[in-house]
Amino acid sequence: MRAARFYAPGDLRIEEVPDPVPGKGDVLVQIEVALTDGTDLKTFRRGHPLLLTESPSPFGHEFCGFDVATGKRVVAANSAPCGACAMCARGRETLCENLLPLLNGAYAELLVVPERIARVNLHPVPRTLASEVAALVEPLACALHATAGIEARQTVAVLGPGPMGMLLCACLKDAGAEVLIAGGTRERRALAREFGATDGAARDADVVIEATGKPKGWRDAVSAVRRGGTVVFFSGIPDDIELDARRIHYDELTLRGVFHHTPHTIRAALAFLASGAYPWRALLTHEVSLEQLPALFAEPPDGYLKAIVRP
Numbered sequence: 001m002r003a004a005r006f007y008a009p010g011d012l013r014i015e016e017v018p019d020p021v022p023g024k025g026d027v028l029v030q031i032e033v034a035l036t037d038g039t040d041l042k043t044f045r046r047g048h049p050l051l052l053t054e055s056p057s058p059f060g061h062e063f064c065g066f067d068v069a070t071g072k073r074v075v076a077a078n079s080a081p082c083g084a085c086a087m088c089a090r091g092r093e094t095l096c097e098n099l100l101p102l103l104n105g106a107y108a109e110l111l112v113v114p115e116r117i118a119r120v121n122l123h124p125v126p127r128t129l130a131s132e133v134a135a136l137v138e139p140l141a142c143a144l145h146a147t148a149g150i151e152a153r154q155t156v157a158v159l160g161p162g163p164m165g166m167l168l169c170a171c172l173k174d175a176g177a178e179v180l181i182a183g184g185t186r187e188r189r190a191l192a193r194e195f196g197a198t199d200g201a202a203r204d205a206d207v208v209i210e211a212t213g214k215p216k217g218w219r220d221a222v223s224a225v226r227r228g229g230t231v232v233f234f235s236g237i238p239d240d241i242e243l244d245a246r247r248i249h250y251d252e253l254t255l256r257g258v259f260h261h262t263p264h265t266i267r268a269a270l271a272f273l274a275s276g277a278y279p280w281r282a283l284l285t286h287e288v289s290l291e292q293l294p295a296l297f298a299e300p301p302d303g304y305l306k307a308i309v310r311p
């Protein structure tokens, strides 16, 4: 089969590799569509501490395809909690001690979904749901996890009007929050309105969700949130950074990190996508072949949010 393989930052190659062979309980998926995401772009540029542990490494983790054994259209997450470790026992599935390695290899013709993920986090796709939209299940599940606990009528600002910012807006709006989108171009703010946001400033928010992926975004979130407010750090950054300790203390801020998704939010995300409540397809701005993928990552085109990859 043909597969994208990551050798080093900036060095992604499309190669002919042996077809993968599923083991007992594994599900072999013929990839119909994969989606690019910000994490993959970040990884292409500088590598990733958790995602890629070998070189060359399979690459890509958002997909929809056919279960080769049954012919059914399926989606799957890129991990599944073990259900047995101390963190899982405490209900903290995103912190599962056996979560890694995360599944990669969606930028390929075939992908083996390992037994545990197949058992816990692989689902048939509702008939009315387009494959490229169904493939948004993993990022939307992350957004649902990040917005759990948001209460109706809270004012929540989202920093970072990228595709994840849009998904966060939709989750927040659906939870009954008043959603403000801060920053970004006029086009991005217009798109955010379609995902339930109104233009606004983070200083008016009870909760600020940081989704810029930049140290400045982390600092801005802490300096902008209302006194007594909460900052949710959605995007991961590799750096040690300084935050305003005086603000955090005297203004009684709550700082909360969020990471990844749970089996519950994967199921909820699939249903949310199928509801058609928001214009999910608008996030998929480009379409490329496997061979065109390295060039897309090397130089993302104007207006790029996410791309559909058809292997």
Ligand SMILES: [Zn+2]
Pocket: 081, 082, 083, 084, 085, 086, 087, 088, 095, 096, 097, 098, 099
């Ligand atoms: Zn576990």
